Amino acid sequence: MAEVRRANIVRRLGAKAMRSMSKVLLGYDPVFIEEMLNMMGSSGVRVWGERLQDTMNQLDERFGHHEAQHIVSFAAMLNGCPFCSIGHMYAGNLYLFAEDENSLYPIDERDVLSLQELPDEQLMAEFTKRLQGTPFAPTLAHYERLYALKFGGAQAESREDELFLAAIGVWDLLTECTILSEGIEPANIDPLAEIAKDRRLIERYHAARGR
């Protein structure tokens, strides 16, 4: 029966230490780190981790925290990875809520799994239904552009496009690792950003969602 190849003992211990450190320092558990170490070694994790962070920093700078997180959630969602798409949607939703506690993003992170079941055309139609005519319509335009760049043969025409394409590349690389992160209940996936440390905000957010 098909089995996921595990990293060797040294890398497993390294991954365990990195996961614990991340949970304390950043507030979230990067469960995929063992596979990253398995795939590219510790130097590869450092080098590509810096490029990932560079991409995220540029997206943050251009779009702000919540929109940047929603964009990378979408890039991950298209790859069919629940871990990243839920974790970044959750982080984006929290950043938005932190800015205005009366504002809830029309896509709950707990909707992500069912959205991933939809054929692409229906997925885009569902996003349009939820975001069009709301203050989040610009994010819908970003989703549409990112989709066109990934699957529609569109070519980059702006710096924003280059950032979307970099994000697509980064989450194509990350999904190589996160696709093996199974067995985690979606409700137990952490927000994949530093806002995960703000436990009180998270409690208020869930209360606002009615749970």
Next chain:
Amino acid sequence: MNEAEAPYEIREVGERVHVVWRGRWDEPAAESFASAMMNFLAQREDNPALVVDATRLQHCNILARGRLADLHEAMRPQIGRCVYVATSARMRGLCLWIIKVAGDERAKVLANDEDVEAWLNSDETRVSDAQRRILKHLDQAGKAAT
């Protein structure tokens, strides 16, 4: 069951092998396909490129998925470059899991014909392709910012 309703179809298209998956798959369905696929490849003397059309696959349970990963690993020495085509996020995730667990770096999951042709005619691995694109677009984004 007529051909249109068959859960899978295997055929030669030029030098390539094209496979279509349909409907809802459990482990016996995957087992049946695996057997047919290995028999089909045993008759080939070359290592054909393989295109798997998963756009009509509605469901594949966890046992079937594991069997398909086993199959992909078993047929890896007998095939060339490979593409799985899927038009829903869930199915792309499933296909990526299969090729990842099978350890096939020359296989990729895509969604349109143009990308399929480009992948089958390239010599990149999935990881090197993603890394090349990251470097290229970060560089272009940097240039566009200045």
